[in-house]
Amino acid sequence: MICEICNKNPATIHIQEIVNGQKKVLHICAGCAAKKSTEDPLLQGFNVAEMLYNLSGQFGLPFNPEPPHSHEHEVELECPTCGWKSEDLRKNGKLGCEDCYSTFKSVLDSALKNMHRGSLHVGKSPGETPDKSCGHIMLEIMNLQKELDELVQREEYEKAAVIRDQINKLKQDVNNQ
Amino acid sequence: MNTEISQLLNNKVSWLADCGPNDDIAISSRIRLARNLRGLPFPTNASPEQMKHVIATVETAVQKTSLKDELLRFDMEAIRAIDKQVLFERRLVSREFIEGKIPGALLVTGDESLGVMINEEDHIRMQAMRPGFQLGPVWDELNKLDDELSALVPYVFDKELGFLTSCPTNVGTGIRASVMLHLPGLVLSEQINAVIQGVSKLGFAVRGIFGEGSKNLGNLFQVSNQSTLGESEQQIVQQLGSVITQIISHEKNARRKLLESNQNFLLNHVGRAYGTLRHAYILNSEEALESLSALRLGVDLGMFSSIDLHTVNELFIIIHPAHLQKYAGKEIDSEERDVFRASLVRERLKNADKR
Numbered sequence: 117m118i119c120e121i122c123n124k125n126p127a128t129i130h131i132q133e134i135v136n137g138q139k140k141v142l143h144i145c146a147g148c149a150a151k152k153s154t155e156d157p158l159l160q161g162f163n164v165a166e167m168l169y170n171l172s173g174q175f176g177l178p179f180n181p182e183p184p185h186s187h188e189h190e191v192e193l194e195c196p197t198c199g200w201k202s203e204d205l206r207k208n209g210k211l212g213c214e215d216c217y218s219t220f221k222s223v224l225d226s227a228l229k230n231m232h233r234g235s236l237h238v239g240k241s242p243g244e245t246p247d248k249s250c251g252h253i254m255l256e257i258m259n260l261q262k263e264l265d266e267l268v269q270r271e272e273y274e275k276a277a278v279i280r281d282q283i284n285k286l287k288q289d290v291n292n293q
Numbered sequence: 294m295n296t297e298i299s300q301l302l303n304n305k306v307s308w309l310a311d312c313g314p315n316d317d318i319a320i321s322s323r324i325r326l327a328r329n330l331r332g333l334p335f336p337t338n339a340s341p342e343q344m345k346h347v348i349a350t351v352e353t354a355v356q357k358t359s360l361k362d363e364l365l366r367f368d369m370e371a372i373r374a375i376d377k378q379v380l381f382e383r384r385l386v387s388r389e390f391i392e393g394k395i396p397g398a399l400l401v402t403g404d405e406s407l408g409v410m411i412n413e414e415d416h417i418r419m420q421a422m423r424p425g426f427q428l429g430p431v432w433d434e435l436n437k438l439d440d441e442l443s444a445l446v447p448y449v450f451d452k453e454l455g456f457l458t459s460c461p462t463n464v465g466t467g468i469r470a471s472v473m474l475h476l477p478g479l480v481l482s483e484q485i486n487a488v489i490q491g492v493s494k495l496g497f498a499v500r501g502i503f504g505e506g507s508k509n510l511g512n513l514f515q516v517s518n519q520s521t522l523g524e525s526e527q528q529i530v531q532q533l534g535s536v537i538t539q540i541i542s543h544e545k546n547a548r549r550k551l552l553e554s555n556q557n558f559l560l561n562h563v564g565r566a567y568g569t570l571r572h573a574y575i576l577n578s579e580e581a582l583e584s585l586s587a588l589r590l591g592v593d594l595g596m597f598s599s600i601d602l603h604t605v606n607e608l609f610i611i612i613h614p615a616h617l618q619k620y621a622g623k624e625i626d627s628e629e630r631d632v633f634r635a636s637l638v639r640e641r642l643k644n645a646d647k648r
């Protein structure tokens with residue numbers, strides 16, 4: 117469905133309201149919703165767009181779940197510790213043991229990116245709240261990773277290489293802790 | 294009857310019976326953590342012997358924590374199907390857990406505020422639950438239990454990926470925080486779809502009362518975080534908190550507007566539902582839930598002075614099949630249940646009126 121205001125973007129927000137006993141439905145895109153929210157009484161009352169924009173600004177990172185990749189051209193893997201196979205992972209989306217995370221790393225890396233807001237743990241470690249553990253380094257790595265992704269997208273590979281080295285050094289620090 | 298189950302049925306359930314902040318709209322706040330033991334396959338891929346070993350290890354550890362004096366224990370292999378269903382209807386276990394054929398156990402405090410599922414999808418799934426909207430205290434309580442347990446059993450932990458879980462959707466913090474909301478105002482004013490879409494865009498899930506795939510009967514919605522990696526537990530809990538705050542204010546707005554511009558419609562909606570609950574002799578669970586939702590809205594709006602929220606909250610749970618059969622004292626089929634449900638609801642509301 118296309119946005120009823122700009123007739124361009126896909127309509128992702130559908131607002132329904134009963135006005136004078138008549139059902140009124142508006143299908144619009146997030147951008148138009150943000151623009152319209154200040155003037156249109158229909159949106160003033162509810163304002164889902166405002167909620168959306170305020171909160172995503174607050175969260176910093178956009179959340180973009182993507183459809184899962186097709187697994188057609190992947191190599192068949194098997195965990196040496198527990199015998200879990202690529203097929204098992206495909207079938208129920210779960211892993212067999214802690215070592216499966218390294219066995220299936222190639223598949224998991226991109227999948228994790230689509231499931232979560234970041235790719236590194238910044239929370240507590242066993243028995244420790246984050247400020248006592250290496251949470252701040254993880255946060256730094258995450259920010260650098262974001263920068264790296266942007267540089268790669270803009271094809272600025274020289275700058276990207278510098279950032280990548282920084283990331284690797286920080287990761288080493290964490291592992292030596 | 295299993296004595297632990299009858300103890301549960303007679304106990305005061307803290308998250309239903311106590312007052313909590315914003316409990317006119319937020320029914321309960323819950324947080325769950327997923328943890329696994331080092332050196333053993335996840336329950337998805339473990340042998341029955343390995344799972345029994347996990348149960349013994351985790352149980353011994355939990356018995357050494359500050360919870361030790363108040364625990365009830367349920368062995369999933371030993372208890373009857375209907376008792377499992379009671380645990381499920383009380384939101385103490387997941388559907389996967391009671392349907393699984395693997396050795397598992399549940400340890401839960403008498404007031405049902407803290408529980409540990411052993412061998413669900415992960416070796417350890419611990420949860421804390423409180424009435425109303427209060428994620429902060431729930432997190433503090435669960436975090437403390439997690440700290441205590443981590444000193445007693447070796448968790449699987451990776452410096453980059455955090456706590457490793459059977460399903461990669463839980464990896465990192467292993468945290469799932471959720472608030473159950475009663476949103477009749479947004480549903481009646483047909484704004485609920487917009488809210489659900491907005492909330493999903495932000496990466497939060499909206500589900501029915503019994504989780505994944507369940508219908509949002511009775512206008513009850515559970516909102517929870519989906520991302521568990523890349524942010525700290527506190528950040529995740531805070532973000533969910535701000536989403537919930539927004540939804541609560543939208544619901545309040547919707548209710549106010551309905552009251553201002555559509556008063557007769559609203560009074561009629563609530564009054565008819567009360568009539569049904571108070572006088573029906575056959576009541577299926579869908580109609581019961583819809584009517585209870587309308588009654589709860591009426592109670593929130595001050596239309597019934599004699600009925601309190603907790604009577605309604607409790608009815609939301611005990612009208613489900615396994616609870617009904619426990620109250621009936623025998624197994625009854627669905628037709629008989631509809632009759633028994635109607636009489637149980639009539640009785641409870643009559644008693645509330647007398648008070």
Ligand SMILES: [Zn+2]
Nearest residue numbers: 119122145148
């Ligand atoms: Zn548009």
Ligand SMILES: [Zn+2]
Nearest residue numbers: 195198213216
């Ligand atoms: Zn494995």
